Amino acid sequence: MVELKIVKVGNSLGVRLPREVVTRLHVEDGDRLILTESPEGGYRLTPYDPEFEAQMKVAEEGMRRYRNTLKALAE
Template sequence: MAELKIQVVGEGLGLTLPKEVVEQLHIQAGDSIRLDKLPHGGYRLANLDDKLSEQMELIEGYMHEEDA
């Protein structure tokens, strides 16, 4: 788990990702990432180009549908 500190950036809020998170997401300055809301109320950061993340989102959606 990485603790992230919220900072004022212009008129909004931002945060700095630790080096290990940047490396795991395979991102660099200027890239876009996705913040996915999980069925149980948590969140997950994902690289927009991450096919595995898309597949996991589909699987979690199917699992959530079966719980209903």
């Protein structure tokens, strides 16, 4: 477990990532990260992956298109 401290950055808030976290994520200054909610109720921080983003756009479009069908299947 790594404890992060929230710091003021201009008019925003941010966190500083320790070197060990940056190394493990294989990221560097200027890279993008994705923060997603986990099923357990927490959050997960991962490096940005353009291929995954494209796949999610396709999935979201499919869920929008078949919204009624998915709702019926969930019942």
